[in-house]
Amino acid sequence: MDMSAFPLELPETDRPMVRFMNVTKSYGRLVVLDQLNLDIAAGEMVSIIGPSGSGKTTVLRMLMTLETINGGVIYVDGKPLTHMAKGGKLVPADERYLRMMRSSIGMCFQHFNLFPHMTALQNCMEGPVQVLGLSKQEARERSEELLSLVGMIAKKDQHPSRLSGGQQQRVAIARALAMRPKVMLFDEVTSALDPEVIGEVTNVIRKLVAEHNLTMLMVTHQMGFAHDISDRVCFFFGGKIEEQGPPDILFGAPQRDRTKQFLSAVKEAH
Amino acid sequence: MTIWDFLETYGARIASGTLVTCAQFGLAAIIAIVVALIAGLGKLSHNGLIRGVSVIYIEIFRGTSLLVQLYWIFFVLPLFGITLPKFAAGFISVGLNVGSYGAELVRGAIQSVPKGQWEAAYALSMSPARRMRRIILPQALGLMLPPWGNLLIELLKGTALVSLISVTDLMFQAKQINASTYLSAQSFGAALVVYYILARFLITPFMRRMERVMARRLGRA
Numbered sequence: 001m002d003m004s005a006f007p008l009e010l011p012e013t014d015r016p017m018v019r020f021m022n023v024t025k026s027y028g029r030l031v032v033l034d035q036l037n038l039d040i041a042a043g044e045m046v047s048i049i050g051p052s053g054s055g056k057t058t059v060l061r062m063l064m065t066l067e068t069i070n071g072g073v074i075y076v077d078g079k080p081l082t083h084m085a086k087g088g089k090l091v092p093a094d095e096r097y098l099r100m101m102r103s104s105i106g107m108c109f110q111h112f113n114l115f116p117h118m119t120a121l122q123n124c125m126e127g128p129v130q131v132l133g134l135s136k137q138e139a140r141e142r143s144e145e146l147l148s149l150v151g152m153i154a155k156k157d158q159h160p161s162r163l164s165g166g167q168q169q170r171v172a173i174a175r176a177l178a179m180r181p182k183v184m185l186f187d188e189v190t191s192a193l194d195p196e197v198i199g200e201v202t203n204v205i206r207k208l209v210a211e212h213n214l215t216m217l218m219v220t221h222q223m224g225f226a227h228d229i230s231d232r233v234c235f236f237f238g239g240k241i242e243e244q245g246p247p248d249i250l251f252g253a254p255q256r257d258r259t260k261q262f263l264s265a266v267k268e269a270h
Numbered sequence: 271m272t273i274w275d276f277l278e279t280y281g282a283r284i285a286s287g288t289l290v291t292c293a294q295f296g297l298a299a300i301i302a303i304v305v306a307l308i309a310g311l312g313k314l315s316h317n318g319l320i321r322g323v324s325v326i327y328i329e330i331f332r333g334t335s336l337l338v339q340l341y342w343i344f345f346v347l348p349l350f351g352i353t354l355p356k357f358a359a360g361f362i363s364v365g366l367n368v369g370s371y372g373a374e375l376v377r378g379a380i381q382s383v384p385k386g387q388w389e390a391a392y393a394l395s396m397s398p399a400r401r402m403r404r405i406i407l408p409q410a411l412g413l414m415l416p417p418w419g420n421l422l423i424e425l426l427k428g429t430a431l432v433s434l435i436s437v438t439d440l441m442f443q444a445k446q447i448n449a450s451t452y453l454s455a456q457s458f459g460a461a462l463v464v465y466y467i468l469a470r471f472l473i474t475p476f477m478r479r480m481e482r483v484m485a486r487r488l489g490r491a
Contacts, residue, residue, distance in 0.1 A: 064393055095398070103395040113390035116488050117408045127394035130404060159489020172390075179394060 003073075008085045010078040017042040017077055017215040018063065018183060024071035025058055032058050034239045035072070040183075043213045047226035047247075050236035051262060056219045059236075060185045063217065064107045065098050076104060077182060103131065106181030110188040112168040114160040120147060120171045121156040124178045132179065139178070146174040150204045166197030170204055177208075184208070186218040190225075198222070205229065223266055227251050235259045276456045280447050284460050287443030292468070294361045294429040294439055299422060301365025302372050309369065310376025311402070324373065331370035337431055339363050344435045360432030360439075368425040375421065379414035380406055412484040419477035423469045430465070440464055 006021060016039040025033040033055045040046050048056045061067040063074060065081065073090065074081045083090040084097045093101070114123050124143035128134040134142070147153045150170040160168050169189055176184060186205065190198045202225050208214060209229045220226050226233055227247045234244040235258075243256045254260050277284075305327075312324030331339065344359040354362065383406050391401040433442035444461040448454050 066389055066392060099395050099397060102393070105393075107393040109386060109390065109393075111386055113384075113386035115387065115390070115405055115409075117412075119489070126404065127396070130400055131395045161489045176393070 003083070003090045006073045006080075006083075006090055008080070008088070008090060010075050012078075015078040016040055016075075017044070018217070019075040020059075020062075020072065021075065022072035023062065023069050023074060025055070025062060025067060026070050032239055033062075036239075036241070038234070038241065040215055040217060042182075042215055044231045045209050045216045045218070045229055047230040047233045048217065048219045048236055049221070049223065049226060049233060049262075050242075054236040055239045056236050057187055060107065060187050060217060060219055063183070064105055064185060065093075065102050068092075076101060103179060104182045105185065106176035106179055106183070107185040107187065108169065108172050108176050108189045110191050112160070112165070112172045112192075114168050114172055114175070116160050119157050119159055120152055120163070120174075123160070123171055124175045127175065127179045143174065143178050146177050147171070149177075149207070150174045151200070164197060165193045166200045169193065169201045173201075173204055173208075181214075183215045183217065186216065186220070188219050188221065190220070190222060221266075223251065223263070235262065237262070271453065271456070273456065276453060277460075280443075280457070280460075283443045283447065284440065284464065287438060287440035287461075288464050288468075290438050290442075291426075291429055291440040291464075294357075294364065294432055294437065295426050295468075297361040298365035298368065298425055298429060301362060302368040302421075302425060305366060305369030306372025306376050309373035310380065313373065313377050314380060328370045328373050331367050332374075336363065336367045336428055337434065339367055340431055340435060356432075356435045356437050359435060360429070360437040364425060364428050364432065368421060368428065371421055371424075372418070375414045375417050376410070379410035382413050383409045408487075412481075412488060415477065415481050415484060419474065419481075422473050422477070426469055426473065427465060430461075 010016075010019065018038075018040040020036045020038040023033060023036040024031065036055075036059070038059075048059060050056050058067060062069055063076075063081070069082055073083050079101065080090060080093070081098075081101050082093055084093045085091075114120075115126065118126065121140070121143055124146060125136070125139040128139035128142060129136060144153060144156065147156050150173055152167060152170050152174065155163060155167060155171075160171070163171065173189075189205075190201055193201065202222070205216075205218075205225075206229055209216070218226070218230075230247050232244060233247050233250045235242050235250065235254075235256075237258050243250060243254060243259045250259070251263065254263060309324040309327050312320045313328065315321050315324070340359070340363040343354065343363045344356060347354065380402075387405055387409065388401065391405040396404065429439060430441040433439050433445060436442065440461050444457045448457040451457070
């Protein structure tokens with residue numbers, strides 16, 4: 001593949017927080033994402049919606065480097081994420097480079113994935129102590145502050161098995177934030193929750209949007225929530241961005257037929 | 271001869287045999303656990319050489335008889351210039367044999383830790399070694415404790431074979447007493463009871479206790 005079309009670093013004048021540049025992902029012959037181009041500005045909140053199998057979650061997993069890509073380059077804060085410069089050329093990133101780059105990205109999962117052998121506080125301290133090399137004291141202060149932010153400070157010494165789904169997800173958000181990421185990814189974080197506790201998680205995310213200047217990318221099935229908090233909504237269909245725009249326009253006056261069909265199908269289901 | 275007379279006369283030898291059996295058990299268990307961990311992790315390695323060595327070890331020691339392995343290590347290795355005292359040959363053989371079964375328990379338990387745990391640790395930028403040590407192994411340990419309890423009982427019973435290379439363990443003493451007195455029921459009966467007591471009242475309660483400790487660490491107790 002010819003990599004010369006991809007810059008070693010994005011120029012100062014054109015440097016979004018995240019840039020997907022002609023990114024392709026396929027499993028065997030199945031193309032999941034086809035030549036994706038997507039920029040996310042610093043501080044922007046972008047929601048991804050679309051039918052299942054449209055490649056939404058894959059976008060997040062590629063950015064977290066949980067999936068390798070088959071073509072194109074992803075840039076984070078101007079630097080290549082999936083590749084590294086070697087001898088003036090871009091080559092696929094090695095494990096060490098990936099580990100360094102992905103520390104600027106935090107992710108929350110559908111099934112929380114808290115560490116069951118650690119308390120809520122220990123879950124939050126693990127990354128800062130083990131990866132960032134903070135002292136236990138510093139990590140504890142940072143973690144307690146974040147657990148307060150998500151309203152879980154009273155349960156800080158509980159193990160995940162003693163927490164409800166909503167509580168676990170709030171701890172998981174604190175755990176990801178404790179790494180001080182530049183970009184936060186939310187992968188269907190409310191999909192595994194009982195309806196009555198979805199609000200406690202979405203409220204935390206609302207608070208983050210209102211009070212913190214984080215760049216966020218969220219895959220969600222909750223259209224109302226996406227409408228309320230997003231700066232921009234992307235509708236994915238068949239591995240491509242079918243339509244994107246400000247939430248008022250995308251939800252209020254969608255242009256494309258597939259967007260209209262999807263939104264009316266979702267509305268009927270509710 | 272009543273059972274009391276028997277114990278009065280031969281109790282000391284049975285006790286000394288039991289001590290040797292306990293020593294064989296303890297040392298073999300340490301070898302089994304260490305080797306199982308190394309081979310179990312090795313079998314999951316991305317490095318083909320490490321994986322190959324682990325697979326060969328597991329195949330040889332799991333696929334052949336413990337008695338033959340014991341004879342090999344004690345009688346054949348000296349032909350290649352490696353001579354081990356019989357006591358060491360005993361627990362090393364038993365340990366290596368049981369370790370090959372243990373390696374599969376380690377591998378299975380590691381693979382049973384949900385994928386989400388790997389991904390969460392990965393998303394925190396933890397290095398592969400740290401992911402394994404801090405996140406995966408502690409959880410795998412909880413999963414593999416119950417089968418390890420079984421394996422350690424198997425190991426205890428396996429140590430009886432070391433009597434065949436004249437390690438003076440419990441089984442060796444029982445055979446000696448039987449050979450000189452023909453009191454088969456008493457000598458082998460005593461051995462039977464002692465093995466049962468060791469398994470049932472030492473190993474099993476110890477493993478239960480470990481399982482409870484693990485459950486508490488996972489916040490489930």
